[in-house]
Amino acid sequence: MRIEIGKYVLYSDRWCFWINEKFETTDRKTKQPTGKFDERKVAGYSTSLTRLLESFRDTKVSGSDAESLEELLIVLRNVYDDMVAINTVAVEKGLERIGQLK
Secondary structure (H helix, E strand, C coil), rough: HHHHHHHEEEEEECCCCCEEEEEEEEECCCCCEEEEEEEEEEEECCHHHHHHHHHHHHHHHCCCCCCCHHHHHHHHHHHHHHHHHHHHHHHHHHCCCHHHHC
16 A cells, blocks of 8 residues: 655555655755655554554654754654644544554
């Protein structure tokens, strides 16, 4: 399964869920955007939606470059908003546990 949710892509197979984040690649020499996109894993490999969202939260918050409490609060708010969007779409698709996948 592959479901796009904004800049994230929710994947699953018979055993687990994971989330990739889409990003625009940059030229290594010029550091300019190439117009091409790639993905990197930001959460997973989880057997339930709850554990997947916990993994997502932990990865995004611990990987932030916040240097003040105010910046951390912004990161937390953005992560929370992304988690709500991912959860909403996943639940709409009927996904809660891997065992429920068809």
